Amino acid sequence: MSENVLRKSAEELYQDELNALIANETNPIPEGWKMSPKSVLTYITGGKCGNMEITPKYIGNRRLVEVAIATLVTDRALLLIGEPGTAKSWLSEHLAAAINGDSSKVVQGTAGTTEEQIRYSWNYAMLISKGPSMDALVKSPVYNAMESGTIARFEEISRCASEVQDSLISILSEKRISVAELGVEVPAKKGFCVIATANTRDKGVNSMSAALKRRFNIIVLPVPNNAKMEMDIIKRRVGQLSSSLTLGSNIPDDKIVEKVVTVFRELRNGKTEDGKQKLKTTSGVLSTAEAISLLTNSMALAGSFGTGAVTAEDLAASLQGAIVKDEENDKIAWTEYLENVMKKRGSEWGDLYKACKELNK
Numbered sequence: 077m078s079e080n081v082l083r084k085s086a087e088e089l090y091q092d093e094l095n096a097l098i099a100n101e102t103n104p105i106p107e108g109w110k111m112s113p114k115s116v117l118t119y120i121t122g123g124k125c126g127n128m129e130i131t132p133k134y135i136g137n138r139r140l141v142e143v144a145i146a147t148l149v150t151d152r153a154l155l156l157i158g159e160p161g162t163a164k165s166w167l168s169e170h171l172a173a174a175i176n177g178d179s180s181k182v183v184q185g186t187a188g189t190t191e192e193q194i195r196y197s198w199n200y201a202m203l204i205s206k207g208p209s210m211d212a213l214v215k216s217p218v219y220n221a222m223e224s225g226t227i228a229r230f231e232e233i234s235r236c237a238s239e240v241q242d243s244l245i246s247i248l249s250e251k252r253i254s255v256a257e258l259g260v261e262v263p264a265k266k267g268f269c270v271i272a273t274a275n276t277r278d279k280g281v282n283s284m285s286a287a288l289k290r291r292f293n294i295i296v297l298p299v300p301n302n303a304k305m306e307m308d309i310i311k312r313r314v315g316q317l318s319s320s321l322t323l324g325s326n327i328p329d330d331k332i333v334e335k336v337v338t339v340f341r342e343l344r345n346g347k348t349e350d351g352k353q354k355l356k357t358t359s360g361v362l363s364t365a366e367a368i369s370l371l372t373n374s375m376a377l378a379g380s381f382g383t384g385a386v387t388a389e390d391l392a393a394s395l396q397g398a399i400v401k402d403e404e405n406d407k408i409a410w411t412e413y414l415e416n417v418m419k420k421r422g423s424e425w426g427d428l429y430k431a432c433k434e435l436n437k
Contacts, residue, residue: 083320085180086133086173093119094177096128106149108225108267109175113145116174120145120167133170134163135309140295141167147293148175148227153248153270155233155289158297161363163309164273167297168229171271176226181217185232191243194218194230195253208257218244218270219253225265230272234284241288244270248291277361299364303349306337306364313368314375321372324379328371328386335428336367336391339418343399343409348417355417356409359401370394392431400436411436 087094094110097119103112111119118125120141122132134141147154148171156164172179183193196219202212221228233241247253251264272292274284300306310333318327338349340362347354360366377390400406414436418429 086169087177087179090119090131090133090173093125093128093130094174096125097130097174100126106267108265110177111174113149116145116171117141119174120170132312134167135305135312136163136297136300140297143293144171144295147295148269148271151251151269153272153292155272155274155292155294156297157274157276157294159299159363160275160277160361161365162297162299163364164275164297165231168231168271168273172227172229176267178226179229181221181226181228183217183228183230185230185235187235187237189236189240191240192216194240194243194247196255210258213255213258218247219262221270222247222251222253222262222264222268225267227267227269227271230270232274233272234274238283238285241284245285245288245291248288299344303334303337303341306341306367307333309364310337310367310371314371317368317372318375321376323372323375325375325382325384325386326378328374331424332374332386332391333371335425336370336395339395339399339413340367342417343413353417356405356412358399358406358409359403360399360406362399366398370398373397388427388431391428392435395432396435407436 097111097115101111101115103114105112109116115125117138118130120133121138123130144154144156144167156168158164169179172181183189194216196216197214198208199212199214202209206212215223218228218230220226230244248270251268253262254260255262276296300309307330311327311330314333315327318325342348342355343358344362346357371386371394374386374390374394377393378384378386382390396410399410410432414429414432418425418432421429
């Protein structure tokens with residue numbers, strides 16, 4: 077794989093770690109897997125493998141990761157749900173990378189996703205010229221996963237229409253796809269499974285039917301429960317992004333990251349971190365993922381138009397865009413936060429307050 081790519085897949089980015097875990101494996105490996113469940117857990121949560129340090133890919137509740145891996149050992153599908161930015165897709169990708177060495181079998185759920193993208197479609201030129209045949213069949217990622225006994229990922233399943241979602245029911249129940257035009261059924265090989273993700277904010281979009289939900293083991297991924305954990309996630313991910321992007325800037329220090337996390341957590345929760353003051357919330361989610369993007373954007377500003385060190389002005393510009401969406405209520409909530417909270421935090425916050433106030437006029 078060329079180095080000149082914007083984003084490598086998990087199995088490419090962490091190939092050395094995956095190879096080390098496979099080479100040092102001493103535990104039983106389920107059929108169709110590259111490594112044991114214990115090694116998958118080490119890959120996801122971090123640890124030691126011989127002389128190699130395995131970096132944590134998911135920082136959070138270790139038990140939730142264990143439950144997710146144990147689900148995939150069985151023939152049950154796995155559904156990861158939670159607020160936007162709680163690393164559902166990130167965890168899904170790394171689980172597939174560790175288990176199969178391949179995270180590429182992905183169906184992206186949208187309002188335009190069709191049943192054919194879940195099951196199969198046809199090469200219509202071949203279909204017209206030669207009629208229905210296996211050569212004319214265009215297999216979906218789910219179809220390919222069933223044939224190879226691997227994991228298919230279904231991102232944002234609740235964005236799909238209900239009838240499209242329900243086309244998964246027979247696949248998850250019967251573990252086979254019927255190609256009626258050819259009169260054949262394709263059974264899933266051992267190791268086949270589906271990992272789906274859904275946002276809790278999408279409850280009212282296309283709610284999953286009870287019949288479909290019963291085919292999944294559901295795990296709710298929480299928002300980081302304390303500021304330190306959220307800072308650890310952000311610093312690690314910003315460091316990874318800065319090494320793959322040419323931002324021309326130094327990584328923000330802990331004080332800058334702490335300020336961003338504090339602002340996000342307080343506006344997200346509707347109260348100051350000490351619980352003494354209630355605040356208006358904004359329309360945005362203000363997720364950990366958004367904080368990572370905010371800091372990356374601040375670094376790009378500092379590297380492209382500044383000295384290479386993130387300043388209060390760089391941070392303020394990124395905060396303004398993240399917090400104040402196209403709603404008047406967001407601007408009101410942000411203005412009140414600046415005047416009633418940030419302004420009163422003294423000199424350490426003074427430069428950021430002035431820069432934010434200037435942009436929020």
